[in-house]
Amino acid sequence: MATAVELLRQGRRDELWKKYCGFLDLSLEEFMRIQKRLLLEQIQLLSNCELGRKLLVGQKPTSVEEFRETVPLTTYEDYAPFLLKKRENVLPTKPLHWARTTGRSGEFGYRFKWVPVSDATHHRSMRYGLAALILASCTKKGEVVLEEGDKLLYNAAPRPYASGESMYGLAREFPFKFLPPLDKAESLSFEERVQEGFKLAFRDGIDFFAGVSSVFVAVGERFAEASRGIEFSPTLLHPKSLFRLGKALLKSKSAKRGMLPKDLWTLKGVVGSGTDTAIYSHRIHYLWGKRPLGLYSATEAGFVAVQAWNYKGMTFVPDINFFEFILE
Structure with a gap:
């Protein structure tokens, strides 16, 4: 196949x-x-x-x-x-x-x-993980805007947490460019990983952001705060970085506000896990310029359900868990 x-x-x-x-x-x-x-x-x-x-x-x-x-x-x-x-x-x-x-x-x-995570559970979960990214980046049924080498900002806990395993699983499912690269990301603390990811993103851009929704907000707000006193490091002196920064400054000045992540990057899709996605949805959209697509997964169960392109409710996936609904 x-x-x-x-x-x-x-x-x-x-x-x-x-x-x-x-x-x-x-x-x-x-x-x-x-x-x-x-x-x-x-x-x-x-x-x-x-x-x-x-x-x-x-x-x-x-x-x-x-x-x-x-x-x-x-x-x-x-x-x-x-x-x-x-x-x-x-x-x-x-x-x-x-x-x-x-x-x-x-x-x-x-x-x-x-x-314990079986081979079947892991690979089926990764298949639906890629489906979530496809759905987060489309506007209608059948639309696929995914491209080989799309850049995905690493925003997950390292292995052996399930979120860390999922990053490696996605890498096997599709050739994303992870920011920072997976082998380097695991050796960094969360703070260092975020900083390194943004350094690379200034030059190379970001296409997808996936992870815990509350973290999206925290990272976005921290970035907005830090942008008020940008220091021109060697990374920012790269021509691509300077061009991106210049455009972002013009956007933020035109909007009469501080610089936000959405001024620097036009994301294809944002996938938010966790029960707080609906709570933070508007804030994420304001900061990142893209509404998060919600999914539900758990360490014990793998991938459970995901929203479609219309963001209405969630659809269960049929072949990982057997679902029972018990009346109270």
Whole structure:
């Protein structure tokens, strides 16, 4: 099957859209057919390992209805004895990698959680990650403005956090130019990473910005504050940087305000993760000139749902998690 960049090089943008964003056209029946197949595949895998047999209480359901009747609800506490010690021998398959969460995990008192990420979950999540960038940069169905070498500002925690793993996954999915480069970014603190990314962006530009929405605001406001006292470092003396800065100064003067990130860069797309995207949407648009496309993902679940180009609600993705909606 052709990769995204191969489809792009061959001018097959319609096929690229269908490959990555075609899930938006699934009917309810088609979506549920995929969901049921996914659940039964997972039951088959789990029934052959120690952790799975514990979770399935010795049963092997053959339908969604039987699964709901026989398998109890679980929390991370049920998995903790196995996962906190990274016991790969109890899992159905060897994980591609282990991801960790941030901070304290609820009432159980874990400082953080370790989560095994399978090859299938990772690669499907990366496929939808690229879909999110396509959707964030289009204005209508079927439009693909993604280009090989588009520049993506690195705004994520390093590995083994899931967001750091996602940057490497995206790099394998599509040849973005990361600012700063991934191998260098991981050795830098967050502050250093942001500074280095902006240094490169002054010269090379930015096409995409993806990460936590509250961080977009903090970075944008910090930039606006710093722009009031710009010092001409060697980076800014590059002809491309000077030209970009000159245009931005004219824009901000014309608008009778301080310089903002949107004066320097015209972004193709902004993708915001986290439950605060809707809260910060207007502020991000003001600072960066682009409304953030919301997505929901989690370390434990991978990619869950994403908005479309119309920014109305979110659409679940069908083939990573089996969804259950429980009435209160």
